[in-house]
Amino acid sequence: xxxxxxxxxxxxxxxxxxxxxxxxxxxxxxxxxxxxxxxxxxxxxxxxxxxxxxxxxxxxxxxxxxxxxxxxxxxxxxxxxxxxxxxxxxxxxxxxxxxxxxxxxxxxxxxxxxxxxxxxxxxxxxxxxxxxxxxxxxxxxxxxxxxxxxxxxxxxxxxxxxxxxxxxxxxxxxxxxxxxxxxxxxxxxxxxxxxxxxxxxxxxxxxxxxxxxxxxxxxxxxxxxxxxxxxxxxxxxxxxxxxxxxxxxxxxxxxxxxxxxxxxxxxxxxxxxxxxxxxxxxxxxxxxxxxxxxxxxxxxxxxxxxxxxxxxxxxxxxxxxxxxxxxxxxxxxxxxxxxxxxxxxxxxxxxxxxxxxxxxxxxxxxxxxxxxxxxxxxxxxxxxxxxxxxxxxxxxxxxxxxxxxxxxxxxxxxxxxxxxxxxxxxxxxxxxxxxxxxxxxxxxxxxxxxxxxxxxxxxxxxxxxxxxxxxxxxxxxxxxxxxxxxxx
Amino acid sequence: xxxxxxxxxxxxxxxxxxxxxxxxxxxxxxxxxxxxxxxxxxxxxxxxxxxxxxxxxxxxxxxxxxxxxxxxxxxxxxxxxxxxxxxxxxxxxxxxxxxxxxxxxxxxxxxxxxxxxxxxxxxxxxxxxxxxxxxxxxxxxxxxxxxxxxxxxxxxxxxxxxxxxxxxxxxxxxxxxxxxxxxxxxxxxxxxxxxxxxxxxxxxxxxxxxxxxxxxxxxxxxxxxxxxxxxxxxxxxxxxxxxxxxxxxxxx
Numbered sequence: 169x170x171x172x173x174x175x176x177x178x179x180x181x182x183x184x185x186x187x188x189x190x191x192x193x194x195x196x197x198x199x200x201x202x203x204x205x206x207x208x209x210x211x212x213x214x215x216x217x218x219x220x221x222x223x224x225x226x227x228x229x230x231x232x233x234x235x236x237x238x239x240x241x242x243x244x245x246x247x248x249x250x251x252x253x254x255x256x257x258x259x260x261x262x263x264x265x266x267x268x269x270x271x272x273x274x275x276x277x278x279x280x281x282x283x284x285x286x287x288x289x290x291x292x293x294x295x296x297x298x299x300x301x302x303x304x305x306x307x308x309x310x311x312x313x314x315x316x317x318x319x320x321x322x323x324x325x326x327x328x329x330x331x332x333x334x335x336x337x338x339x340x341x342x343x344x345x346x347x348x349x350x351x352x353x354x355x356x357x358x359x360x361x362x363x364x365x366x367x368x369x370x371x372x373x374x375x376x377x378x379x380x381x382x383x384x385x386x387x388x389x390x391x392x393x394x395x396x397x398x399x400x401x402x403x404x405x406x407x408x409x410x411x412x413x414x415x416x417x418x419x420x421x422x423x424x425x426x427x428x429x430x431x432x433x434x435x436x437x438x439x440x441x442x443x444x445x446x447x448x449x450x451x452x453x454x455x456x457x458x459x460x461x462x463x464x465x466x467x468x469x470x471x472x473x474x475x476x477x478x479x480x481x482x483x484x485x486x487x488x489x490x491x492x493x494x495x496x497x498x499x500x501x502x503x504x505x506x507x508x509x510x511x512x513x514x515x516x517x518x519x520x521x522x523x524x525x526x527x528x529x530x531x532x533x534x535x536x537x538x539x540x541x542x543x544x545x546x547x548x549x550x551x552x553x554x555x556x557x558x559x560x561x562x563x564x565x566x567x568x569x570x571x572x573x574x575x576x577x578x579x580x581x582x583x584x585x586x587x588x589x590x591x592x593x594x595x596x597x598x599x600x601x602x603x604x605x606x607x608x609x610x611x612x613x614x615x616x617x618x619x620x621x622x623x624x625x626x627x628x629x630x631x632x633x634x635x636x637x638x639x640x641x642x643x644x645x646x647x648x649x650x651x652x653x654x655x656x
Numbered sequence: 657x658x659x660x661x662x663x664x665x666x667x668x669x670x671x672x673x674x675x676x677x678x679x680x681x682x683x684x685x686x687x688x689x690x691x692x693x694x695x696x697x698x699x700x701x702x703x704x705x706x707x708x709x710x711x712x713x714x715x716x717x718x719x720x721x722x723x724x725x726x727x728x729x730x731x732x733x734x735x736x737x738x739x740x741x742x743x744x745x746x747x748x749x750x751x752x753x754x755x756x757x758x759x760x761x762x763x764x765x766x767x768x769x770x771x772x773x774x775x776x777x778x779x780x781x782x783x784x785x786x787x788x789x790x791x792x793x794x795x796x797x798x799x800x801x802x803x804x805x806x807x808x809x810x811x812x813x814x815x816x817x818x819x820x821x822x823x824x825x826x827x828x829x830x831x832x833x834x835x836x837x838x839x840x841x842x843x844x845x846x847x848x849x850x851x852x853x854x855x856x857x858x859x860x861x862x863x864x865x866x867x868x869x870x871x872x873x874x875x876x877x878x879x880x881x882x883x884x885x886x887x888x889x890x891x892x893x894x895x896x897x898x899x900x901x902x903x904x905x906x907x908x
Contacts, residue, residue, distance in 0.1 A: 312844075314670075317690070317730055319847030406847040475848075505843070 190231055190277045193256045196248040197232060197279070201241070207286065209233040218259075218280040219273055221266025222328065222519070224531040224579045225618060228272035230259055230280035237286040239359070239367055239398045246396065246647075247365040249279055255645040260392040262334025263307055265326070267534050268616025270338065270391055274651035281396055284331050290314045291399065299356060299373060301401045304333020311402075320404040323348035326612070327516040333397050338614040339389030343440040343515065346569030347473070348405060350612070352388050359399040360387050363643050373401050386638070391614050392649035394642045410480040411439070412503045413471045413511055414487065416496040417463060421445055421552055421564075424466045425545035427494035428568040431470070432541065436487055440471035441569030442515055445552050448522070448563035455521030456514035468496070468568065469515060471508070515565075522563045522576035530580040535595055537602040538572040538611025547605050548573050551598050558590050572611035615653045623654070657808070657829070659702045659711045660770035661736065662761060663695040663718045664748065665727040666781045675879050681750060682781070682879060691727045694776025696734075697835040700842040701806065702774050703735035710808055711772075713737050717764050719757055719863055720748050732853035733845035739858040740764060746870070749781035752863075753872035758790035763866045765795060770830060777802050777834040788834035798831040800824060804838040 197208055209215075210232050219229035236242050249256040257278040261271050273280070283305030290311060293300040295318050302311060309329045312321050324335060325342035334340070336358060341350035348354065357371035371377065371384025387394060418424040424443050431438060443466065444452065450464040472487065474480035484501055491499055502508060514521075523532050539547050548564060555562040555575065566573025575598065577591045599609050599622055609615075609622040624632050632654070639646075640656045667673055667682070668690040676683040691699075705711035716731040717740040718724045728739040742760055746752040765773060778785035792799030800806070800813035804821060807813070812825045816836045845853075864870060891897045902908045 310670075316844040319733070319845055319850045321844070407844055409846050409848060506841070509841075 190256075192252045193248060193277070193279065194232065196252070197234065197245070200244050200248060201234070204237070207235045207237065207241075209235060209282075215280075217264065218261050218282060219271060221264055221269070221271055222531070223267045223269075223534050223618075225266075225269035225272060225616075228269075228274065229276070230273045230278040231276060233261070233280040233282050235282050235285040235287075239361065242281060242361050242396050242398055243365045243367065245279060245281060246361050246363070249647050250363060250365070250645055255647045257647050257650050258392075258396065259649050260304075260333070260337065260396050262304065262331030262337070263328065265328045265330050265334060265338075266616065267536075267613040268610075268618035270614060270616040270649070270652060272617060272651075274617075283333055288331075293318060293320075294373075295320060295404075297373065298404050298406075299401055300404055301399060302332050304336070304397050304400060305331055307331050308335065315404070318404075319406055321407050322354070322402050323405050324351055324354050325516075327519060332400050332402065336388050336397055336400050337390065337392050339612070341567075341570075341612050343442055343471075343512065343567060345567060345572075346441050347437060347439045352385050354403045355384065355388050355400055356403055357401040358384055358387050358397050360395040360397050362395045363645060363647065367398060368395075371401075375403070389614070391616065391652050393639060393653050394648060396648070408473045408475060410474045410477055410503075411471065411505075411508065412480055412484060412501050413440070413469065413508045414484075414491075414499065414501045415462065415511070416468045416470070416491045416500075417498040418466045418468065418494075418496055421466045421549045422545045423495045424468050425548060425568060427468060427491055427496060428544070429541055430490050430494055431487065432569060434486065434490060436483060436490070437473075438470055438569055439473040440469065440512070442469040442566065443467070443548070443568035443573065444469070444515075444518070444565040445548075445563060447525075447555075447561070448518060448565040451521040451525050451563050452514060452518060455524050456510075456517060458510040459514045463498070469511065471512075518563070518565050519574075519576055522561075523578045525561050525563070526578040526580055528580040528582060530578065530583070533577040533579060533591060533595055534613065535575045535577070535598055536572070536610045536613040537574075537598060537607055538570065539602055539605045539607030541571040543605040543607065544568060544571045544573070547601055547607070550601060551575060554594055554597055558594050560587065560590050560594060562591075562594065567611075570611065571607075617652055620653065620655070657705070657711045657771040658769070659705060659714045660761075660765065660768060660773045661695075661698050661702045661714060661716045661731065662757075662773070662775040662787070663699060663716055663727055663731050664692045664776070664779050665689050665718065665720045665724040666692045666749065666779055669693055669780055675881055679878050679880060680876060681747065684749075689723065689727075691730055692776050692779045692781075694778060694780075694835050694837075695731075696776075696842040697837070697839050698774040698776050698833075699731045699734050699736060700840045701833075701835060702772075703843075704840065705772075705808070706735060706737075715740065715768055715770065717742070717761065719744060719752065719760055721745060725858060725860075728858055729850075729853050730845065732856045732858075733850040734843060735849070736856075738856055740768075741858050741860045742863040742866070743860060744863040744870075746863075749779075750876050751872070752870065753874055754782070754784045754786035755790050756868065756870045756872055757787050758794055759868045760863055760866060760870075761787070761791050762794040763868060765791075765830070772808070772829055773832045775832065775834050777836050785834075788832050792832040795830070795832070798826040798828070799834075800826055800831060801834040802836040803833050804836050806833055806839070 215229035220227035261282045288305030291301040326340045446464045453461040562577045564575045668688040702714045714736040716736040719742040775788045802816045805814040
């Protein structure tokens with residue numbers, strides 16, 4: 169249902185040509201969904217929400233949202249948007265984590281295709297093939313709850329209760345990646361609506377596939393810039409009976425990261441391996457009431473899993489020995505499910521805990537550096553030191569087992585130009601340091617609009633040109649989430 | 657201590673239920689069914705007692721159609737030792753009422769002599785919340801309903817009420833306990849346990865063979881959906897809002 173006030177607001181700010189396009193697509197949507205008009209949403213608060221994510225990038229709302237119910241509806245919207253003159257951009261929207269401005273509409277006429285409301289079902293489970301198929305709008309906690317009777321779980325665990333479609337589009341990952349991999353390792357097959365409005369299938373429901381170019385891994389991580397994902401087949405893993413988590417303190421980040429290298433070099437099959445620096449632990453202590461306070465120094469949080477009690481016990485002994493040898497202190501283990509759950513929930517909340525260090529209105533700059541494991545100690549220590557000398561607030565923590573860490577730089581609306589410049593400089597130096605160490609400017613969060621400027625430095629012109637060619641070929645009208653990853 | 661747990665197969669809590677065309681019942685065709693959430697909590701509590709070595713055996717019982725055996729298997733996978741399945745073709749969401757269920761459970765209690773009986777506080781289809789209390793009455797034993805925590809050593813139970821929590825004590829076992837949301841967080845069964853559960857024993861009997869009168873005395877006259885939610889309206893200013901709240905909604 170169109171809100172008159174909103175349309176007036178949008179129409180005021182755009183040219184006559186664009187106005188014609190917006191009016192056309194609006195009429196077309198109304199016509200297409202005549203029998204189901206409530207799926208078209210122009211509520212200004214919803215539009216604002218669909219233009220923003222969980223980071224500091226400001227909201228860039230679309231003109232309408234379509235809460236699609238079926239693949240056919242997605243195809244219809246794509247065809248309608250491609251046929252206006254000029255074509256109308258489409259921004260797919262899952263649960264809205266969008267850490268690098270992924271869902272911001274660069275064109276106020278954009279149509280947001282939103283899936284979590286009506287296109288969110290578990291379609292089928294094939295337990296003996298260890299897989300399930302879902303619609304993109306289902307969130308990962310809901311999926312695992314639906315799977316609870318099978319003994320299988322979907323293991324990828326980014327901090328948010330993200331939608332599977334969004335996770336596939338951004339190649340998301342979490343604390344479990346060190347053992348279970350990232351989305352690309354856990355998505356077997358995707359179905360995608362392409363620029364012609366056709367639905368294609370990429371990948372296969374097998375664990376191995378060498379047939380043709382790897383389109384599945386092209387679409388996974390393409391951030392909505394090559395098509396709209398309509399169905400995902402996921403690899404599942406059995407829930408293991410014997411799990412234990414451990415907390416260990418270190419004198420320095422370097423020591424902690426060296427311990428991580430040792431653990432992995434000794435072949436310990438860690439299920440989770442996270443590092444947090446002193447400021448991060450301090451934020452953690454203040455924010456999470458469910459977990460006992462820890463001394464504000466660098467810590468490792470490790471989780472071990474085994475199919476037998478004896479196996480778990482022997483892992484525990486080896487890990488304890490290694491941590492001790494590497495200078496770890498205050499080593500604690502717990503198998504209690506409630507204790508473990510609270511520990512990892514608190515770890516997942518470190519973003520909010522960090523923002524809470526600076527009370528007031530505003531979000532955070534979330535950095536995401538990933539380097540070869542051997543470089544982790546030096547890069548993370550240099551980053552933490554830089555933050556301290558710059559006198560800004562920026563807890564550092566991350567997936568040490570993957571060589572991946574984040575630093576949250578909370579931004580406040582009341583911050584001075586000077587402080588904002590310091591944050592930007594810290595971020596720039598971090599990315600330069602990362603790339604110089606042979607790393608990547610983003611291990612998990614994706615490029616969105618925020619990191620486009622680093623692609624050429626990271627890959628060189630040759631590779632970026634190929635990326636551009638792919639975008640131009642698959643999306644000749646540039647309607648799929650324009651202004652993200654690469655500009656044609 | 658031997659523990660008896662009751663579980664019920666109900667419409668999955670996430671399903672958007674629809675009324676059947678004849679308006680006599682909810683449409684259950686092809687609808688996802690699961691263990692009642694409060695029954696999951698009851699099973700979890702019993703299994704934790706066993707893990708803490710306070711219970712020696714946990715028996716799970718369910719009354720329902722053939723498919724209720726799956727629900728019993730889930731409870732076995734969570735850690736119960738054996739199951740009892742009383743089969744019935746009556747609709748367990750409205751035909752077979754709490755008093756009949758209580759009487760059937762009382763018969764099982766007579767046979768198995770458990771020390772503690774743990775049920776969910778209510779089922780999410782019938783929503784009566786009566787079975788536990790009725791069972792305790794039939795058995796003439798103490799009842800501790802809406803339990804948020806149970807201490808078998810101190811013989812006390814923390815009960816959730818609408819106005820707050822109260823702590824009650826029970827004089828002795830056997831007693832009936834009904835589980836409320838805060839009692840625990842149920843585990844997800846692991847595959848090895850699901851496979852082990854296939855080998856655990858389930859005793860199947862017809863519910864009407866126990867010599868219990870199953871005629872509830874309640875007849876469902878009509879089942880209908882609540883009136884659809886009306887669209888919101890925009891008001892021009894605060895005065896307009898206050899006026900509507902006072903004169904239309906009647907809340908001021």
